[in-house]
Amino acid sequence: MSQSGEKGKFPEAAGYVGFANLPNQVHRKSVKKGFEFTLMVVGESGLGKSTLINSLFLTDLYPERYIPGAAEKIERTVQIEASTVEIEERGVKLRLTVVDTPGYGDAINSQDCFKTIIQYIDNQFERYLHDESGLNRRHIVDNRVHCCFYFISPFGHGLKPLDVEFMKAIHSKVNIVPVIAKADTLTLKERDRLKRRILDEIAQQGIRIYQLPDADSDEDEEFKEQTRVLKASIPFAVIGSNQLIEVKGKKIRGRLYPWGVVEVENPEHNDFLKLRTMLVTHMQDLQEVTQDLHYENFRSERLKRPGRAVEEEGVDKDRILMQKEAELRRMQEMIYQMQAQMRMKPADE
Amino acid sequence: MDATDIDKSSNEEKRNLSLGGHVGFDSLPDQLVSKSVAQGFCFNILCVGETGVGKSTLMNTLFNTMFENDEASHYQNGVYLRPRTYDLQESNVHLKLTIVDTVGFGDQINKEQSYKPIVDYIDTQFENYLQEELKIKRALFNCHDTRIHICLYFIAPTGHSLKSLDLVTMKKLDSKVNIIPIIAKADTISKSELHKFKIKIMSELVSNGVQIYQFPTDDEAVTEINASMNAHLPFAVVGSTEEVKVGNKLVRARQYPWGVVQVENESHCDFVKLREMLIRVNMEDLREQTHARHYELYRRCKLEEMGFKDTDPDSQPFSLQETYEAKRKEFMGDLQHKEEEMRQMFVNKVKETEAELKEKERELHDKFEHLKRMHQEEKRKVEEKRRDLEEEMNAFNRRKVAAETLQAQSLQAASQQPLKKDKDKKN
Numbered sequence: 001m002s003q004s005g006e007k008g009k010f011p012e013a014a015g016y017v018g019f020a021n022l023p024n025q026v027h028r029k030s031v032k033k034g035f036e037f038t039l040m041v042v043g044e045s046g047l048g049k050s051t052l053i054n055s056l057f058l059t060d061l062y063p064e065r066y067i068p069g070a071a072e073k074i075e076r077t078v079q080i081e082a083s084t085v086e087i088e089e090r091g092v093k094l095r096l097t098v099v100d101t102p103g104y105g106d107a108i109n110s111q112d113c114f115k116t117i118i119q120y121i122d123n124q125f126e127r128y129l130h131d132e133s134g135l136n137r138r139h140i141v142d143n144r145v146h147c148c149f150y151f152i153s154p155f156g157h158g159l160k161p162l163d164v165e166f167m168k169a170i171h172s173k174v175n176i177v178p179v180i181a182k183a184d185t186l187t188l189k190e191r192d193r194l195k196r197r198i199l200d201e202i203a204q205q206g207i208r209i210y211q212l213p214d215a216d217s218d219e220d221e222e223f224k225e226q227t228r229v230l231k232a233s234i235p236f237a238v239i240g241s242n243q244l245i246e247v248k249g250k251k252i253r254g255r256l257y258p259w260g261v262v263e264v265e266n267p268e269h270n271d272f273l274k275l276r277t278m279l280v281t282h283m284q285d286l287q288e289v290t291q292d293l294h295y296e297n298f299r300s301e302r303l304k305r306p307g308r309a310v311e312e313e314g315v316d317k318d319r320i321l322m323q324k325e326a327e328l329r330r331m332q333e334m335i336y337q338m339q340a341q342m343r344m345k346p347a348d349e
Numbered sequence: 350m351d352a353t354d355i356d357k358s359s360n361e362e363k364r365n366l367s368l369g370g371h372v373g374f375d376s377l378p379d380q381l382v383s384k385s386v387a388q389g390f391c392f393n394i395l396c397v398g399e400t401g402v403g404k405s406t407l408m409n410t411l412f413n414t415m416f417e418n419d420e421a422s423h424y425q426n427g428v429y430l431r432p433r434t435y436d437l438q439e440s441n442v443h444l445k446l447t448i449v450d451t452v453g454f455g456d457q458i459n460k461e462q463s464y465k466p467i468v469d470y471i472d473t474q475f476e477n478y479l480q481e482e483l484k485i486k487r488a489l490f491n492c493h494d495t496r497i498h499i500c501l502y503f504i505a506p507t508g509h510s511l512k513s514l515d516l517v518t519m520k521k522l523d524s525k526v527n528i529i530p531i532i533a534k535a536d537t538i539s540k541s542e543l544h545k546f547k548i549k550i551m552s553e554l555v556s557n558g559v560q561i562y563q564f565p566t567d568d569e570a571v572t573e574i575n576a577s578m579n580a581h582l583p584f585a586v587v588g589s590t591e592e593v594k595v596g597n598k599l600v601r602a603r604q605y606p607w608g609v610v611q612v613e614n615e616s617h618c619d620f621v622k623l624r625e626m627l628i629r630v631n632m633e634d635l636r637e638q639t640h641a642r643h644y645e646l647y648r649r650c651k652l653e654e655m656g657f658k659d660t661d662p663d664s665q666p667f668s669l670q671e672t673y674e675a676k677r678k679e680f681m682g683d684l685q686h687k688e689e690e691m692r693q694m695f696v697n698k699v700k701e702t703e704a705e706l707k708e709k710e711r712e713l714h715d716k717f718e719h720l721k722r723m724h725q726e727e728k729r730k731v732e733e734k735r736r737d738l739e740e741e742m743n744a745f746n747r748r749k750v751a752a753e754t755l756q757a758q759s760l761q762a763a764s765q766q767p768l769k770k771d772k773d774k775k776n
Contacts, residue, residue, distance in 0.1 A: 046507020070511035070553050108513045109459045155505055155534055156401035160423045162458050185506075185537040187603055255539055258616050260608020268606050 034093035036142050037283055038124075040174065041098065042117065042166070043151025044105035045073070047181035052149075052240035053098055055253055055264055056276055059085065060242075061098055073106040078116045099145060105162060114166045121145050121173050125298040146290045147210070147279070148174045151181040152235065158197040159205075167207045173294055175210035175286055177278075178202070183237035183270045184255065184262050191237050198235055209234070212278065213285055230278050236271040239264055389443035391494050392632060393474075395430075395526065396448065397467060397518065398503025399455035402533045407501075407588035408448055410601065410612060411624060412437065415590065416448065425453030428463050430470045432495075447495065455514055464518040471497050471525050475647040482648075496644060498635045499562070499627070500526045503533040504583060508542050510549050519559045525643055527562035527635055529627070530554070535585035535618050536603060536610045543585055550583055564626060565634050578626050584619040587612055 041049045045067075053061055061083055068076065084097045099120070104113055124144045131140045148170065152163060167176055178198065180186075186194060202209060212231050215224040241264050245254045253264040264272050396404040405418045416435060432449040449470070454463060474496045481489060500522060504515060522528055530550065532538070538546060554561060561582070564575035589612050593602040601612040612620050627635075656676060 044507075045512075046505070046509045067509050069549075069556075070513055070516040071557055073513040074517065076513075106513060108517060109461050111458055113458075153505075155403075156399065156423060157420055158423060160456055165458065182537050184605070184607075185534050187605055257536070257539055257608065257610075259536075259610050260605065262605075262607050 031092055034095060035283070036095045036097075037287070038097040038099060038143060038145050038147075039279075040101070040117075040121075040145045040148040041151070042101050042104055042148060043181060044153060045102070047151045047153060048240050049100070049149075049151055049181070051242055052179075052181070052238060054242055055240040055272065056279070057085075057087065057096065059087065061085065068106075073103075074108050076103045076106045078103040078113055080116060080120045097143065110162055113162070114169055117166075118169060118173065121170065122298070125173075125295060126302070128295065129299055129302060144290055144295060145174050146283075147286045148176050150176055150178050152178055152198060154180050154182050154185045154194065154237075158194065159201045164201070164205050164207070167202075167209075168205065171208045172297060175289055175294070176207070177210050178235035179275065180235050180237040182239065184239050186237065195233075195235060195237065210286070210289070212282060226277070230274055233271050233274050236275040236278075238272045238275055239270045240272070386442055388490075389445060390632075391445045391447075392636070393447040393449065393495060393497050393499075395451075395467070395471070395497045395500040396503065397451050397454060397500060397522075398533060399505060400453065402503045402505055403588050404450060404501075404503055404533075406590060407503075407531075407533070407586060409590050410588040410620070411628070412446070418450075421452050423456045425456060427457065428453045428466045430466055445493070449497065460514050463514060464521045467518070468521055468525065471522070472647070475525075475644055476651075478644065479648055479651060496639055497526050498632075498639045500528045502528055502530045504530055504550065506532055506534050506537050506546075506585075508538055508546050510546075511553050516553065516557060516559070519554070519561075520557065523560045524646065527638055527643070528559075529562050529623075530583035531623065532583050532585040534587065536587045538585065547581075547583060547585070562635070562638070564631055571630055574625075574630065578622060581619060581622055584623045584626075586620045586623055587618040588620070 039053075041053060043049050050061070079102055081100045081102060082097055083100070084095065087094050087096060101117055104110075104117070107113070121144075128140065128142065128144055131137070150163070150167060152159065167178075170176065180191075180194065180198070183191060212227060212234075215227040239255065239262055241253045241255050241262075243253070243255070244251045245256050245261055247254065247261055247263065255262045255264075263269050267273050394408070396408065398404050400421050400423050405416070409415055414435075414437070416433070429452055430449050431452050432447055434445060434447045437444045437446055451467060454467075457463065478494065478496055481487060502515070502519060502522075504511065519528060519530070532543075532546065532550075535543065564571075564579050566572045566576050566579075587603065587610055589601050589603050589610075591601065591603070592599040593604050593609055593611075595602065595609055595611060603610045603612075611617050615621050656672075
């Protein structure tokens, strides 16, 4: 571009424009803006969800928890509890929202379990759509659920009917990452068998879980290998712990048993590190998929049918009308039949 | 003498005597034992727990045998019970063991009816025994006792508390069967968590009024051990049929990357305690309790339902025979009454139908008459028309004849003249 004659104007080497600086600018701006991430955890009580979240983000998100007794659980409904924390690491700020769903699977009749959850997800999408279509779009708060950790019980032989129903209901709304909880119940053989079983059942039932994107061909071998290993370990079999135990002079998170110590961050013991790596390196991708796929789906569905709230009422009325009409028709048919019979009788005689 | 007199006299006559020498009736227990050994023992275990919680593995571990069983699926439509009977032998003691498994328990989304098949099964076994007892020609000593002696309730090791399904099911079962709650797959709970979990479970059971089986403490030989075991409930067990080399022995254990959980190690889990209590110490007591408490309760409720009472309104003891006769008479009376009713109904119906038919016949008759009259009308009209027609025809014929005659006359007149002329000509 520039010739030797104009060397004096450009202090850099000949031909250098400077837009290679763009990534740095993006980096600076994003650090200033900060990141937002919403994570939802769903699973039966007692599978270790809270412990795992605390282990993942190395903070205590649930200082005072009330765990109800069995008698209260019989009729319990699902509640949505969202707690937001701001954590910072090396100048990068993350506004993390963890949405917990206590009461899931507790009641003796779990049929309405996931209606509340689906409503919550839809509400977040609705709010974002509203903000996006508004006049003042400076401060759009993104509260949409970017990722859902679904906790599968390790005590069964695979997925339970409730698991299947729930995942089928939300796989088009949110990225599902299935996680096998309390993995210290399983020997290595049992763990592999359970993972294969779950993947088979997911494929069989047509459930779409979050797929890690393949590494680009220009990434280095290490990253490609890491992505391969991550992909092969889904669903992740994890263990969480709130306690620090002293092992070989170091204090690490783990669980102390009479027969040994399970280390949370030991890759030979469980897939916790893999889960954390996946979450951290693919946070951006999770957000993108939520924006490009799930949100766009929601938006197009929503805009096709304007005034949805009113329509539901109308749908009810229509249904009632149709039912009444069907009844009327049935009664008329009966009358005709009876008349025909009466007419036939004298004719027979 | 009536009842009260007999009692008093027996109290006065009962005296404690000391023996001068060895008589030999201290061999009575031995005779009983050898007879029961010859007969063989019978034991029925019911395992209630979610799919995959480890029921089959624990049974295999407990009896050191591989009972054939395949993994159950999570997608059963409802809960159903699967009883399987095995014949085991140890030394010279024969045991007829029946293990009843609950398939599909805890898998459905709506678990409100999950407890029903279990309760129905237990009641059916009681009912079978009751029927056998009430028969005229009984074979009680020969029949296979299928009543459930013990229900092992498997609690999932969540570490928090009981699940709602556990509480509801145990409440329904506690008056029908001996329940021993067990924490399954206990190698997922650390020692401190286990302690808290056990306390939580027991307090929940107590506060909700669930009666679990208490090991008996009235027999001095086993009081101590039973009392201490009662404090360890619910037992936290681990089951395994695989053997792992520990030290220089092969023991049943589970191998993890971080250690080996030995099934028979008391500091690892309560399996040994469960085996002690269930099989080695209290098996006979469990059978007795089932017969003396749960079965009697069922029998009493059932007979009361049928209308039997022990004492009538005057507080005189009722014999079963009299009640039977009374019931029978009542029943026959009922039957006759019903028969009468049905006969009446039949007669009424017949009358009604007859009346209807008569009505119809009359209608038909009327119609026939009506039609006949119409027919006659028509006929008359047709006749009239015919007569009219005939008259017209006659009139027409006369006119025709008249016309023809005129024509003939005119013709004749015309033809006569030429004839005359002809005649004249000829002449």
